[in-house]
Amino acid sequence: ATIKEVKMNWVEDFLYAIADPNIAYILLSLAMLGLMVEITNPGLIFPGVVGGICGLLAFYSLGMLPVNYAGVLLVVLAFGLFIAEVFTTTFGLFTAGGITSLVIGSLILFKGGPLFQINPWLIAIVSISIAALFAFVINRVIKAHRHQATTGREELVGKTAIVKVALEPEGTVFFKGERWTAVSEKGRVEPGEEVIITKVDGLKLYVTKK
Incomplete structure (x- = not known):
């Protein structure tokens, strides 16, 4: 019998290249x-x-590797905690939990021994980068809260803010570059629309559609 060598085309080369634990981890993180x-x-x-796009490629890559689904769930949980930090502002509590979950999930993401382990330096780079990003975000949030606490109510009432997260009726608006929790007094308001501040209650604004 004659053995004929058939070379992979560029698509097959690409799919073969991303079926690597480190590439899969990078794609999952970017997604x-x-x-x-x-x-x-x-x-x-x-x-x-x-x-x-990165998510779809990551799912393909993970499907070709011996995945530990407990590790995948821990990584997904980590990013869920990061998102929760942005919206609830726990001043680092969710971020710390997210970093811990991310590191543990990354270390156990694949089964099959050393051949399928993610490079520890890659895990460290991703974790440190995310920690630095959220340290910056938390610092901005703390400064914003301090500024909000000293901002006179008279300055806010009657001013225009931009809706960032839909008000249904509660959501988030931007006023002078700062994020505020806001409540719409007259129905749902979509992101990007302008609203008028009618009342201030602590750190919460009450608004109506402009």
């Missing part, structure tokens, strides 16, 4: 980051598109 940015900043589109 989660892209979707996280899109969820916390609706309307940017580009991060969501990139995150979606």
Whole structure:
């Protein structure tokens, strides 16, 4: 019998290349980051598109590898905690939990021994980068809260804010570059629409559609 060698085409070469634990981990991280940015900043589109593409490639790559689904769930939980940090502002509690979950999930993401282990340096780089990003975000949030506490109510009432997260009736608005929790007094208001501040209750704004 004659043995004929058949070379892979470029698509097969690409799919073979991404079926690697480190590549799969990078794709999964980029997918989660892209979707996280899109969820916390609706309307940017580009991060969501990139995150979606990386997510599909990550699922293909993970499907070709001996995945430990407990590790996958821990990584997904980590990014869920990161998103929760943005919306609830626990001043680092959710971020610390997310980093812990991410590191543990990354270490047990694949079965099959050393051959399928993610490079520890890659895990460290991803974890430190995310920790640094959220340290910056938390610092901005703390400064914003301090500023909000000293901002006179008279300055806010009657001013215009931009809806960031849909008010149904509660959501988030931007006023002078700062994120505020807001409640719509007259129905749902979509992201990007302008609202008028009618009342301030602590750190919560009451608004009506402009």
